[in-house]
Amino acid sequence: MRVIIQPDYENLSLWAARYIARSIKDFSPTAAKPYVLGLPTGSSPLGTYRELIRLNKEGYVSFKHVVTFNMDEYVGLSAEHPQSYHRFMWDNLFSRVDINPKNVHILDGLAEDLELECAAYEALITESGGIRLFLGGIGADGHLAFNEPFSSLSSRTRVKTLTYDTKVANSRFFDNDISKVPSTALTVGIKTVCDAHEVVLLANGHAKARAVQAMVEGGVSQAWTASALQLHPRSIVVLDEPASGELKVDTWKYFKDIEAFNLDVENLL
Numbered sequence: 262m263r264v265i266i267q268p269d270y271e272n273l274s275l276w277a278a279r280y281i282a283r284s285i286k287d288f289s290p291t292a293a294k295p296y297v298l299g300l301p302t303g304s305s306p307l308g309t310y311r312e313l314i315r316l317n318k319e320g321y322v323s324f325k326h327v328v329t330f331n332m333d334e335y336v337g338l339s340a341e342h343p344q345s346y347h348r349f350m351w352d353n354l355f356s357r358v359d360i361n362p363k364n365v366h367i368l369d370g371l372a373e374d375l376e377l378e379c380a381a382y383e384a385l386i387t388e389s390g391g392i393r394l395f396l397g398g399i400g401a402d403g404h405l406a407f408n409e410p411f412s413s414l415s416s417r418t419r420v421k422t423l424t425y426d427t428k429v430a431n432s433r434f435f436d437n438d439i440s441k442v443p444s445t446a447l448t449v450g451i452k453t454v455c456d457a458h459e460v461v462l463l464a465n466g467h468a469k470a471r472a473v474q475a476m477v478e479g480g481v482s483q484a485w486t487a488s489a490l491q492l493h494p495r496s497i498v499v500l501d502e503p504a505s506g507e508l509k510v511d512t513w514k515y516f517k518d519i520e521a522f523n524l525d526v527e528n529l530l
């Protein structure tokens with residue numbers, strides 16, 4: 262696991278966006294060989310999306326041959342619902358870059374047969390050649406996508422019941438009214454994420470510091486599902502300083518030292 266510690270959210274976002282843009286460029290995707298990108302919602306990736314939009318507008322990177330798979334979606338919300346992850350992705354990224362709408366995949370929380378929807382999603386990822394890079398965030402309780410604490414580390418796309426803590430955290434988008442937050446969601450599994458060629462996870466702010474400590478320094482555990490990334494051969498955790506606040510001083514120094522030459526966001530372009 263690599264850990265990139267940036268001084269603030271701005272630099273975390275620039276680093277992640279430029280790393281992704283560089284990866285897409287180096288891959289030289291074509292219609293026959295698209296770049297398959299896994300994407301999250303949430304506040305953590307907003308800065309990364311802003312920089313990807315800028316890099317797209319400036320002609321540095323194109324999404325023409327990028328195929329996307331989103332991590333999750335609430336059950337029961339239509340694509341048009343203001344808090345659906347469909348709407349979030351179109352508002353914050355897809356409508357502002359040159360992506361082909363046919364290449365966008367997001368789980369349908371209104372599907373008649375939710376299990377079939379999940380199985381078809383996994384099959385589609387496999388048919389697309391597998392995910393090249395999965396970008397993710399992390400919940401304060403260490404959840405990745407909607408893989409809540411004690412989700413199986415070998416889980417695949419399925420229906421999950423949300424924990425009280427997650428509903429409280431996400432109620433900020435539902436008029437601070439927990440009763441408006443859906444109780445279930447469709448989510449890729451931990452195994453689905455870990456099957457990606459590469460995983461980049463973003464964590465910013467002190468509220469994530471405890472989860473980051475468990476994910477980076479704790480053992481691999483279903484109690485902190487993002488800790489499964491320790492077993493991934495190419496996982497990168499990108500932090501701002503507040504999110505790194507619970508790491509041991511030695512851990513912090515180790516990653517600052519080993520990544521010293523990789524921290525400059527300008528070097529990535």
Ligand SMILES: N[C@@H]1[C@@H](O)[C@H](O)[C@@H](COP(=O)(O)O)O[C@@H]1O
Nearest residue numbers: 301303304305398399400406407
């Ligand atoms: N399903 C999403 C996760 O994918 C996201 O990582 C998490 C943290 O969100 P935020 O980035 O807003 O802190 O929230 C939700 O539960």
